[in-house]
Amino acid sequence: MKKATVIVGLGSCGLAAGAGKTFDEFHRIRQADKLDFEIKKTSCIGMCFREPLVEIIDDTGKYLYGSVDVKRVDEIIEKHIKNFSPIPEYIIESEKYKSEDASFFDGQVKITLRNCGHIDPESIEEYELMGGYEAMRKISNTNMSHEKVIQSVLDSGIRGRGGGGFPAGLKWKFARNNNSDKKYVICNADEGDPGAFMDRSILEGDPHSVIEGMMICAYAIGASEGYIYCRAEYPLAIKRLNIALDQARKKGYLGENIFGIPNFNLEIQIKEGAGAFVCGEETALIASIEGERGMPRRRPPFPAESGLWKHPTNINNVETLANIPWIIYNGPQEFAKYGTEKSKGTKVFALTGKIKHGGLVEVPMGITIKDIIYKLGGGITGDKKFKAVQLGGPSGGCIPEYLSHTIVDYDSVNATGAIMGSGGMVVMDETTCVVDVAKFFLDFTQKESCGKCTFCRIGTKRMLEILTRITEGQGRQGDIELLEEIAHTIKDSSLCGLGQTAPNPVLTTIKYFRDEYEAHIRDHKCPALSCKKLLTYEVIAKNCTGCMACAKGCPVDAIEGEKKQVHHILQDVCIQCGVCFTKCKFKAIRLS
Amino acid sequence: MRIKRIIPEPITDSDPMPETPDLALMNPLIEKYKTRKGNLIPLLQGTQEIYGYIPREAFLKLNHETGLKLNEMYGVATFYAQFRLKPAGKHIIKMCHGTACHVQGVTAITDELSDLLNLKDGETTEDRIFTLETVACLGCCSLAPVMMIEEETYGKLTPKEASKIVKEIRRNEKLLENEEN
Numbered sequence: 001m002k003k004a005t006v007i008v009g010l011g012s013c014g015l016a017a018g019a020g021k022t023f024d025e026f027h028r029i030r031q032a033d034k035l036d037f038e039i040k041k042t043s044c045i046g047m048c049f050r051e052p053l054v055e056i057i058d059d060t061g062k063y064l065y066g067s068v069d070v071k072r073v074d075e076i077i078e079k080h081i082k083n084f085s086p087i088p089e090y091i092i093e094s095e096k097y098k099s100e101d102a103s104f105f106d107g108q109v110k111i112t113l114r115n116c117g118h119i120d121p122e123s124i125e126e127y128e129l130m131g132g133y134e135a136m137r138k139i140s141n142t143n144m145s146h147e148k149v150i151q152s153v154l155d156s157g158i159r160g161r162g163g164g165g166f167p168a169g170l171k172w173k174f175a176r177n178n179n180s181d182k183k184y185v186i187c188n189a190d191e192g193d194p195g196a197f198m199d200r201s202i203l204e205g206d207p208h209s210v211i212e213g214m215m216i217c218a219y220a221i222g223a224s225e226g227y228i229y230c231r232a233e234y235p236l237a238i239k240r241l242n243i244a245l246d247q248a249r250k251k252g253y254l255g256e257n258i259f260g261i262p263n264f265n266l267e268i269q270i271k272e273g274a275g276a277f278v279c280g281e282e283t284a285l286i287a288s289i290e291g292e293r294g295m296p297r298r299r300p301p302f303p304a305e306s307g308l309w310k311h312p313t314n315i316n317n318v319e320t321l322a323n324i325p326w327i328i329y330n331g332p333q334e335f336a337k338y339g340t341e342k343s344k345g346t347k348v349f350a351l352t353g354k355i356k357h358g359g360l361v362e363v364p365m366g367i368t369i370k371d372i373i374y375k376l377g378g379g380i381t382g383d384k385k386f387k388a389v390q391l392g393g394p395s396g397g398c399i400p401e402y403l404s405h406t407i408v409d410y411d412s413v414n415a416t417g418a419i420m421g422s423g424g425m426v427v428m429d430e431t432t433c434v435v436d437v438a439k440f441f442l443d444f445t446q447k448e449s450c451g452k453c454t455f456c457r458i459g460t461k462r463m464l465e466i467l468t469r470i471t472e473g474q475g476r477q478g479d480i481e482l483l484e485e486i487a488h489t490i491k492d493s494s495l496c497g498l499g500q501t502a503p504n505p506v507l508t509t510i511k512y513f514r515d516e517y518e519a520h521i522r523d524h525k526c527p528a529l530s531c532k533k534l535l536t537y538e539v540i541a542k543n544c545t546g547c548m549a550c551a552k553g554c555p556v557d558a559i560e561g562e563k564k565q566v567h568h569i570l571q572d573v574c575i576q577c578g579v580c581f582t583k584c585k586f587k588a589i590r591l592s
Numbered sequence: 593m594r595i596k597r598i599i600p601e602p603i604t605d606s607d608p609m610p611e612t613p614d615l616a617l618m619n620p621l622i623e624k625y626k627t628r629k630g631n632l633i634p635l636l637q638g639t640q641e642i643y644g645y646i647p648r649e650a651f652l653k654l655n656h657e658t659g660l661k662l663n664e665m666y667g668v669a670t671f672y673a674q675f676r677l678k679p680a681g682k683h684i685i686k687m688c689h690g691t692a693c694h695v696q697g698v699t700a701i702t703d704e705l706s707d708l709l710n711l712k713d714g715e716t717t718e719d720r721i722f723t724l725e726t727v728a729c730l731g732c733c734s735l736a737p738v739m740m741i742e743e744e745t746y747g748k749l750t751p752k753e754a755s756k757i758v759k760e761i762r763r764n765e766k767l768l769e770n771e772e773n
Contacts, residue, residue: 013732016745048734194690197731232637232674233730235743274633275673277728291632292664293671309629350733352692358734390691424733426691440694444728450671582700582751 004037004058004081008068009051009117011044011204012236013197018069019052025073026054037081043205045117046360047104050092053117056080063094066101104357104376109338111346112198112322113362116205121240124247127208133253135325136215140259149220149328150176156332157344158324162188162280162317163395163421164497165343165410168324171314174304175221178312183223185214186308186315188285189230189237192277193393194444196424198348199318201360203230203237206322207244211268213321215258216328218266221314226268229285232275241270277394277448281496282307282315284450295450296496317422319348339365343409347420353390353427354381363408370404373427384429387528388512392421394441394448395501397508398434417508419501433530434509434516439467441505449498456499459490463506472533475521480510532578535591541566543588550580550589613647622657632660632668636675645676673727681716681723683761686740690729698737702726704751705758721765722758 008014008023026039045053050066054076057063063086065076072090080086086094093102110116119126127133139149154169175183187210191199203210214226230238245268248254256265271289278284279294286308288294307313323345327335336344343365349372352358356378363372369389373379380386388398397418399406406412413420428437446460463486466479487503494500510517519525526534539550539559546564551557558574561567569580581589621638625631635658639650646669655662669675687702702724706712709722716723732738735747739754746757 012730012745013735013747016732016735016738016747048732051735191731192728194694194729195692195733196729197733200731233727271633272637274637274668274675276671288633289630291630291668293668352733352736353695358692393691424691426695426733428695432695437691437695440691448728578700 004056005040006037006081007040007042007055007057009043009045009053009055010041011117011201012234013048014044014051014053015236017048017051021070022052022054022068022073025070026077029074029077033077035077035081040120041122042117042119043121044201044360046113046201046362047092047101047357048359049357050101053092056086058084060084061095064092065090066092066099101357101378103378104359104361107367107371107375108362109346109364110362111326111335111338112202112319112348113205113360114326115209116201116360119206121205121207122243124208124244124251127206131329132208132325133212135328136212136219136253136259138329139216139219140261144328146176146220146222149216152328152332153220153324154332156327156335157339157342158320158327158335159343159410160317161319161323161347161422163392163419165420168316168320171304171316172217172220174302175223175312175314178305180312182225182309182311183221184308184311184313185218185221185223185226186285186289186313187214187226187228187321188280188282188315188317189228189234190273190280190285191231191234191318191422192280192448193395193422193424195352195390195393195426196350196422198350198360198423200234200237202318202322202348203234204240207237207241208248209322209325210241210318211244211248213316213324214268215253215266216324217314217316217321219261219264221312223314224265224267226266227289227308228268228270229273229279229289230270232272238270238272245270276450277444278450278496278498281498284496285315286313293450295452296498298495319423340407340409340412342411347408347423349408349423349425351377351425351427353425354384354429354432355379355427356381365409366407368405368407369399369425372408372425373404377427380427380429382429384431387428387430387432388434390418390426390428390437390505391424392419392501392504393424394445395419395497395504396421396424397504398428398437398512399508400512403512417504417511419504431528431530433471433526433528434513435467435471435520435526436528436530438506438509439464439471442467442502445498445502449502453494453496453499455490455492456494456502459486460499460502462486463490463503467506470517470520471526471531473520473524473531475517475524477521479521480514480517484510529591532576535576535578536571537569537574537576537578537580538590538592539567539569540588540590543586545586545588547585549583549585553579553583555579612649613643615649615653617642618650618653622654626658631658632665633672635660636665636669640675643679645679648677679716679720681720682765683721683741684723684725685758686725686727686730688728688730688732688736688738688740689726690731690733690736692733692736693729693738696736698749701737701739701749701751701754704755708755708758721762 052068054065054068088097091097150172158168159165276294279288281296283297284294303313348362388400442464446464449456451457544566551559558570711724737749738747
């Protein structure tokens, strides 16, 4: 019998779910019982809703176990490892057993995430075993010219995965065509969209693929220095990138004449972002690396012409770069096999919100939003009614349920008024108020506006004020039109992507849910029962036990009633704070 | 948040003045970055790493030894959300206010902690044990709502659980304090 191998998923979300303790427990029991099996670590496989995840590989095959908290470790070791009898009720997927949750993997195509959750991200050897750095070797062995590399990227049809959707090959070509003694390649890992975490997962799970992608880019455009601009909020990603860079240096993959290509020198360093959403914008990011406030600059000149320290610079997003080695190694046609006419390949989405199976999915372009939500995501939590899906974060918009047959590609998504963005997909059900969501995003962009352009700085603030008063029942006739007017002005007169797209969440929600805005303004009602100030709270007499928890919690003494008697809320005193609703353990407070 | 921070908070008499920090701790940092291009942000990040915030004296020292201009440093330090100009609490509670956490009701949790500790966003308790901060996204969206204290992430929170966690930390701190006395 071969030694069994236990692989524990230790990505950020796995760790948050307690995977670290699970990992330690396997070690502890192995030592205590003097058992002979191997323990390895890997990163996120994307199935966040069943973390901590543990894979056991033995002679009989692979077994993926879900929700393995510390308490289950002992049982799994006892039954599966010691007695070779797997435990079907904990298994998500194996050759023999397949749980319902395994449908999460059906229809996924893993190119970007090919190694995530399968290899130890802190081992260059494991990356190489999976075909890592073979793309660089192919370039070196077949003397692939710079032009040919760029042509391959062009032929693959890959478009920028950071949100803009600009063809990556074209960007490289511009950088190549500008002559300079010094050029830079930058990896944009400043993933700032709230609700998106695909870049973090790639960096934590497969850092070498991003580094190899940067190498190929550097070779193609003729750059000799690279920067990875990573959010400081991602400490684990930074740690693993540092390990990966050290390993690459030791192997001679970074430095001079790398992969035996004469005069191909490259050094890569990490720059930690200091917390500013606007730095995801190319020119702001460059300013930040130069040590200044991250404020966007006017384009042209584009970074391909005059970027970092005024040298030609190419900036690509993490996800784009992670695809590059695969494209070069397998050929552009293989990549272009997936997707639609104008959007090739696959896209990673972070599926979150009111969804049963939240996590990271990679799907071929062209799949419908409905299929992602119902087939992969398993539907809406609590089988509530699906209302809308938010794509593209603060720059994107809401796509309503009746448009959920929309296919995922840059142009189809843009046509709805949302954007593909970096891939955050937040699912909303009937209890989510779209006006409140629009307010949430405006609150975000208003805080994150760098302040350079007047309309972005002041316009977003005014829009937020209007939205706030609408959700508080103070909306006025004409507010919707006013919002639209300000929105269009901000879009027309902002320098960078942040301002140009900031009004999108408001514009799309007005477009698809105008009646909800009107209900807030005209009837002072929130149809989703979400905006607190627009609700009335009442005691349901038959459920009330007279425990007095609500009355004690009420900050304005609006609840009267004796102990063990049905309570009553004084509507004219109530400030709609919702404390009674959260305090009540007997579901005796009704919202309407 | 940024807009708010551009306006410097006046130092009032009631603010406890932190004792003068040991500036020699910065020497290796300055040595490392002194001649590098674009060193302003790494220098400020390094300084904050040492003291937990950027003391006034540190700005002066950086200005003196690297030639970086005070106004530029101050401009950068107030632009980015990461930098603090006042000491923070021993435990920094980062409440994730990303989209997924918002949809799953993190606001109620932040309110609960806010009441419990009597703090507003970005403030520190008088005993300097806790600082409460809201952040954009911690990237653990499928565990929403989430908060992070030091390196530990807590997921699928309810207001009750969150306050239990915070109370637990506070109790341990009090025990520690009593032992020391």
